[in-house]
Amino acid sequence: MSPVQAGSVLLLLLCAQSLGAPPSFSVDYKNDCFRKDGKQFRYISGSIHYSRIPRVYWKDRLLKMYMAGLNAIQTYIPWNYHEESPGQYNFSGDRDVEYFLQLAQDIGLLVILRPGPYICAEWDMGGLPAWLLNKKDIVLRSSDPDYIAAVDTWMGKLLPMMKPYLYQNGGPIITVQVENEYGSYFACDYNYMRHLTKLFRSHLGEEVALFTTDGAGLNYLKCGSIQGLYATVDFGPGSNVTAAFDAQRHAERQGPLVNSEFYTGWLDHWGSPHSVVSSAIVAKTLNEMLALGANVNMYMFIGGTNFGYWNGANSPYSPQPTSYDYNSPLTEAGDLTEKYFVIREVIKMYRKIPEGPIPPTTPKYAYGAVTMKKLQTLSDALDELSFSGPVKSLYPQTFTDLKQAFGYVLYRTKLPVNCSTPTPLSSPLNGVHDRAYVSVDGVAAGILERDKVITINVTGNAGSQLDLVVENLGRINYGKYINDFKGLVSNLTLGKDTLNSWTMYSLSIDEAVDQGLLWETKPGPTGPPQPAALSPPTFYGGSFVIPDGIPDLPQDTYIKLPKWRKGQVWINGFNLGRYWPTRGPQVTLFVPASILSTATPNNVTVLELEGAPCSPAPCTVEFTATPILNATVQSDYKQHRRIFSRVDLL
Ligand SMILES: *[C@@H]1O[C@H](CO)[C@@H](O)[C@H](O)[C@H]1NC(C)=O
Numbered sequence: 304m305s306p307v308q309a310g311s312v313l314l315l316l317l318c319a320q321s322l323g324a325p326p327s328f329s330v331d332y333k334n335d336c337f338r339k340d341g342k343q344f345r346y347i348s349g350s351i352h353y354s355r356i357p358r359v360y361w362k363d364r365l366l367k368m369y370m371a372g373l374n375a376i377q378t379y380i381p382w383n384y385h386e387e388s389p390g391q392y393n394f395s396g397d398r399d400v401e402y403f404l405q406l407a408q409d410i411g412l413l414v415i416l417r418p419g420p421y422i423c424a425e426w427d428m429g430g431l432p433a434w435l436l437n438k439k440d441i442v443l444r445s446s447d448p449d450y451i452a453a454v455d456t457w458m459g460k461l462l463p464m465m466k467p468y469l470y471q472n473g474g475p476i477i478t479v480q481v482e483n484e485y486g487s488y489f490a491c492d493y494n495y496m497r498h499l500t501k502l503f504r505s506h507l508g509e510e511v512a513l514f515t516t517d518g519a520g521l522n523y524l525k526c527g528s529i530q531g532l533y534a535t536v537d538f539g540p541g542s543n544v545t546a547a548f549d550a551q552r553h554a555e556r557q558g559p560l561v562n563s564e565f566y567t568g569w570l571d572h573w574g575s576p577h578s579v580v581s582s583a584i585v586a587k588t589l590n591e592m593l594a595l596g597a598n599v600n601m602y603m604f605i606g607g608t609n610f611g612y613w614n615g616a617n618s619p620y621s622p623q624p625t626s627y628d629y630n631s632p633l634t635e636a637g638d639l640t641e642k643y644f645v646i647r648e649v650i651k652m653y654r655k656i657p658e659g660p661i662p663p664t665t666p667k668y669a670y671g672a673v674t675m676k677k678l679q680t681l682s683d684a685l686d687e688l689s690f691s692g693p694v695k696s697l698y699p700q701t702f703t704d705l706k707q708a709f710g711y712v713l714y715r716t717k718l719p720v721n722c723s724t725p726t727p728l729s730s731p732l733n734g735v736h737d738r739a740y741v742s743v744d745g746v747a748a749g750i751l752e753r754d755k756v757i758t759i760n761v762t763g764n765a766g767s768q769l770d771l772v773v774e775n776l777g778r779i780n781y782g783k784y785i786n787d788f789k790g791l792v793s794n795l796t797l798g799k800d801t802l803n804s805w806t807m808y809s810l811s812i813d814e815a816v817d818q819g820l821l822w823e824t825k826p827g828p829t830g831p832p833q834p835a836a837l838s839p840p841t842f843y844g845g846s847f848v849i850p851d852g853i854p855d856l857p858q859d860t861y862i863k864l865p866k867w868r869k870g871q872v873w874i875n876g877f878n879l880g881r882y883w884p885t886r887g888p889q890v891t892l893f894v895p896a897s898i899l900s901t902a903t904p905n906n907v908t909v910l911e912l913e914g915a916p917c918s919p920a921p922c923t924v925e926f927t928a929t930p931i932l933n934a935t936v937q938s939d940y941k942q943h944r945r946i947f948s949r950v951d952l953l
């Protein structure tokens with residue numbers, strides 16, 4: 304069925320409803336099912352996060368989900384994506400969640416809404432805005448009055464906006480989740496969950512089906528489920544389905560069986576192998592659940608991309624990469640996979656699958672190599688980058704103190720003593736959050752890294768300029784360490800001395816790149832020679848034109864940075880995310896065609912943090928048609944397996 308046809312069928316349905324009883328959706332406890340417009344109903348759903356997909360592709364991805372046989376989708380609403388500073392809301396462009404909901408409805412998909420306030424999701428700070436940390440000792444996800452006040456204000460904005468989209472009000476939203484896996488959090492604050500229940504009810508009304516989701520174990524359900532919210536569970540392929548639903552039955556003696564997150568794949572971390580989950584095991588467990596009459600949401604059906612700085616991290620500190628491909632049935636770029644068709648075959652046994660063509664995989668184009676030119680070092684470009692000017696203080700301040708949420712901050716001081724022999728520069732309390740690119744008088748001296756490298760040696764005379772460009776690599780999104788302050792969060796020592804008298808530059812790199820400021824200036828002086836292994840953070844620029852005479856360009860592509868080390872990349876001012884091929888597993892970054900221009904040359908800006916491969920030969924970046932997400936170079940495999948494995952969630 305075409306989207307237009309789907310739309311008109313839906314219109315007919317809506318008309319039919321308007322003649323009879325109003326639309327209704329509820330939990331039918333007596334018959335262990337959901338009930339929609341009076342009839343028994345079961346959903347087969349897939350997760351899609353609009354915040355990880357460019358708006359122009361929402362329709363394509365939703366149609367592919369519809370054509371797979373799904374009758375519903377599930378999405379999170381990341382609070383920090385919509386309220387980047389207190390009271391400043393953004394619901395436009397890629398953040399237009401209402402348009403997303405409308406599209407889902409037009410295509411014929413119901414919606415399971417997960418508005419948080421906490422969402423986990425491998426998203427920065429689990430979706431909570433970093434400005435909540437303005438109160439230094441705030442207890443997030445609890446009855447802390449400052450936290451509650453912020454939640455009340457946000458939900459007071461969001462939920463009234465969602466209300467018209469509830470099923471009973473003529474919209475697609477059938478159920479609404481409150482919080483997320485709260486039973487996995489240490490606080491176990493029932494008053495908080497009661498407060499949220501009342502808050503959601505007061506904005507959405509008495510009729511809507513509210514639910515919770517927790518790991519399928521009694522220990523999770525203990526603090527996660529609460530009177531008045533329907534308790535559901537999550538578990539992955541290979542689980543004992545009977546045992547998992549027994550856990551749900553412990554919390555809900557009656558009502559529909561629901562797996563709210565059935566894992567089709569799994570997340571990645573920098574430095575760990577790419578997660579791969581076989582289609583066969585996904586199909587087997589999906590079939591078992593559907594055979595029991597259970598409701599299932601597949602997490603993820605399409606993972607998408609952590610553009611910009613939106614990735615989260617796990618603890619002990621391990622950040623997630625830019626790609627959120629998740630080894631899902633639809634790839635990061637929305638491509639159809641074998642897993643997609645295997646899942647479709649399983650669904651076919653339980654539900655009539657829509658007829659008609661499945662939207663094809665969008666074509667990719669290899670634009671080839673682009674020569675990159677050195678622009679300026681980050682410290683040469685401070686006039687263009689530091690919009691608000693420096694802040695001085697005796698001891699270092701955090702990103703939060705400096706009112707910067709994401710990206711990079713330059714911390715500058717002087718060596719207080721002569722360091723003619725290698726002298727340890729150290730963060731004794733492991734307070735470099737998360738990576739510091741260190742230089743002395745403009746010469747790269749080493750890299751400090753949270754949980755990994757807390758000391759390096761430096762040399763230099765008293766009075767030499769010591770620079771640390773500190774990168775926020777993504778806030779912890781899971782567990783008890785989500786109050787994740789960034790920057791230098793404790794003092795640094797040099798030998799026996801505590802360093803002081805800092806000058807800190809908040810850096811508006813995205814704005815500067817977007818406004819073309821870095822391109823307009825001439826490269827600075829050549830600067831001091833660098834050790835072979837390392838250079839201070841430096842910008843590079845290059846451009847390419849979309850070739851003439853080839854039909855249907857521009858098309859999607861992937862950017863690859865062979866022999867580059869680590870950094871951030873923008874195209875035409877759009878922040879594609881981080882690259883780190885020296886660690887892996889991700890090597891290519893997804894470049895949606897929507898950010899490319901046929902009218903003027905396309906501008907590629909790279910901030911290379913460790914050293915670009917630009918001498919003696921000129922350096923290039925490369926646009927290819929094939930993604931590479933599975934090339935792990937430096938492996939932390941054991942560590943991650945121990946800390947955060949699928950077994951944790953069974
Ligand atoms: C709102 O978000 C959109 C999509 O990310 C962006 O293009 C736009 O610039 C933002 N608006 C403001 C005022 O920040």
Ligand SMILES: *[C@@H]1O[C@H](CO)[C@@H](O)[C@H](O)[C@H]1NC(C)=O
Nearest residue numbers: 542543544545546547549550
């Ligand atoms: C699955 O769990 C059920 C209920 O706990 C148990 O009876 C059954 O033996 C388990 N099956 C397998 C294969 O372990």
Ligand SMILES: *[C@@H]1O[C@H](CO)[C@@H](O)[C@H](O)[C@H]1NC(C)=O
Nearest residue numbers: 719720721722723764765766
């Ligand atoms: C540091 O060393 C230089 C010579 O390299 C010397 O002139 C200066 O006095 C020394 N300063 C201190 C504080 O020791």
Ligand SMILES: *[C@@H]1O[C@H](CO)[C@@H](O)[C@H](O)[C@H]1NC(C)=O
Nearest residue numbers: 724725726727758759760761
């Ligand atoms: C620092 O230098 C000292 C003396 O050369 C050496 O013993 C030590 O291993 C070095 N430390 C680091 C972290 O490189």
Ligand SMILES: *[C@@H]1O[C@H](CO)[C@@H](O)[C@H](O)[C@H]1NC(C)=O
Nearest residue numbers: 698699700791792793794801
């Ligand atoms: C740095 O050390 C000083 C003096 O001991 C202390 O007052 C200050 O709180 C410390 N700052 C941080 C960020 O740890």
Ligand SMILES: *[C@@H]1O[C@H](CO)[C@@H](O)[C@H](O)[C@H]1NC(C)=O
Nearest residue numbers: 819822875900903904905906
């Ligand atoms: C690339 O940068 C040039 C020079 O600043 C500008 O004229 C051009 O419009 C930019 N291209 C795009 C697609 O934004």
Ligand SMILES: *[C@@H]1O[C@H](CO)[C@@H](O)[C@H](O)[C@H]1NC(C)=O
Nearest residue numbers: 576577930931932933934935
């Ligand atoms: C990476 O994925 C590709 C494509 O699926 C596959 O051909 C290749 O063997 C994989 N490489 C590794 C190291 O797993």
